[in-house]
Amino acid sequence: MTKVKVCGIRRVEEAQWACDAGADAVGxxxxxSKRRIDVETAARISASLPPHIMKIGVFVNESKENLKEIYSTVNLDFVQLHxxxxxxxxxxxxLPLIKAIPIKEEADIIGMDQYPGELVLVDSGKGPFRGGNGTTFNWEYVEAIPLSHQLIxxxxxxxxxxxEAILKVRPFMVDVSSGVETDGKKDRKKIESFVRKVKSV
Known part of the structure; x- marks a missing residue:
C-alpha cells in the first residue's frame, strides 16, 4: 500500500491530524519557504509523535554540519535534499537521505539512480520554491522508468x-503539502480525505 507524507507541518495539531488520519510520515x-519552521518548534512537534511516524527534514544546499545538527536535534529519520x-x-x-529531483522535462530523470539511499523524490520543477508550489509534472516521465530507488x-x-497519480506511477510514497491546505494553512478535512483516497487505491 502506498505510504503518505504530509509535508510543511508547523504546528503540533497539524502533525496530530496527519497521524490520526493514518499518514506514515510528516515533513x-x-x-x-512560506512553510519554514524553526528547529526548536520542529523538535517539540517531533517529540509529540508516535515512534512509527517517519520524520523528514527538507533542506536546500545546507552544510553537512547543519544537516547533522538538525537531524539529531529534531530526531529526524531522513534529510530530504532539494x-x-x-x-x-x-x-x-x-545520514539517511532522500534526494529530491525537480522534473520539468523527461531528460531531468537522467542520473537519478546515481544518488545513494533507497529513496528518491520527484517533484515538479515549476514555481518559486524548491517544492511546495502546488504544480504537477507529466507523470508519464517516471511511470515506466526502472529505478534502483523507491520513488516518492x-x-x-x-x-x-x-x-490517478498512484495508478500511473505506482510510487512507494506520495508527498502532499499545499494540496491539503486552505488559505495557506493545513486543513484537517483535506488531510483526512487525501489519506483516505491513497489508502483506498
Whole structure:
C-alpha cells in the first residue's frame, strides 16, 4: 500500500491530524519557504509523535554540519535534499537521505539512480520554491522508468488527483503539502480525505 507524507507541518495539531488520519510520515521545511519552521518548534512537534511516524527534514544546499545538527536535534529519520547537492556530497554526509529531483522535462530523470539511499523524490520543477508550489509534472516521465530507488511522488497532489497519480506511477510514497491546505494553512478535512483516497487505491 502506498505510504503518505504530509509535508510543511508547523504546528503540533497539524502533525496530530496527519497521524490520526493514518499518514506514515510528516515533513518539516527548514529551507526558504512560506512553510519554514524553526528547529526548536520542529523538535517539540517531533517529540509529540508516535515512534512509527517517519520524520523528514527538507533542506536546500545546507552544510553537512547543519544537516547533522538538525537531524539529531529534531530526531529526524531522513534529510530530504532539494538543492544542487552533488552525488559525492550525498555519499559523504553519512545520514539517511532522500534526494529530491525537480522534473520539468523527461531528460531531468537522467542520473537519478546515481544518488545513494533507497529513496528518491520527484517533484515538479515549476514555481518559486524548491517544492511546495502546488504544480504537477507529466507523470508519464517516471511511470515506466526502472529505478534502483523507491520513488516518492510529489508536486501538486491533492485529494482529487492522487488516485490517478498512484495508478500511473505506482510510487512507494506520495508527498502532499499545499494540496491539503486552505488559505495557506493545513486543513484537517483535506488531510483526512487525501489519506483516505491513497489508502483506498
Amino acid at each position: 518539516f521545511v527548514f529551507a526558504d 538543492g544542487e547537492e552533488s552525488v559525492s556530497f550525498c555519499e559523504n554526509i553519512d 511522488l510529489a508536486g501538486g497532489l491533492n485529494p482529487e488527483n492522487v488516485r
